[in-house]
Amino acid sequence: MYDNGFYGNNGTQHSGATPRGASTSTTSLGKQETRIILVRIIAFHDIPYVATTSVGYPRDKYQKMQKAASIEGFKIVLIDSPCPTEWSTDPKLIIELGQFAVKAGYFPVYEIKNGILTFSSASRRYKEPTKRLPVEDYLNLQGRFKFMTPEQIEALKADI
Secondary structure, three states: OEEOOOEOOOOOEOOOOOOOOOOEOOEOOOOOOOOOOHHHHHHOOOOOEEEEEEOOOHHHHHHHHHHHHHOOOOEEEEEEOOOHHHHOOOHHHHHHHHHHHHHOOOOOOEEEEOOEEEEOHHHHHOOOHHHOOOHHHHHHOOHHHOOOOHHHHHHHHHHO
């Protein structure tokens, strides 16, 4: 499942996956609610394999796709993928944004196989808040967060 945080096929409208504070065509001053973490909902239904990954870590993405292909039954791999046009960011930053999301704790990469949660190596390195990169630096690379108030930024940090 490709996740760019909005409905892109009909004018960049906000979706359940749109993060708090992100502006879209239907949330011009930023979405007020938290984002829905679909893979958590799916994992609660005893799915054999649930994973998240990022375009910033192609090796992790490849390994998880291989693992999913080897497992019988329903499985899902959610791929965080920045959209330079709608995120109002430089296309050259796509890989860096993917990595930054993980390093800031904004998008953890993990897998849940038969109910057992394992963080991927990229997430494990940045799991401790003292090792995380500042989420503000991640937000500042994207025009979609330009209207965020300090209160919204603190709420987003609490979501993380």
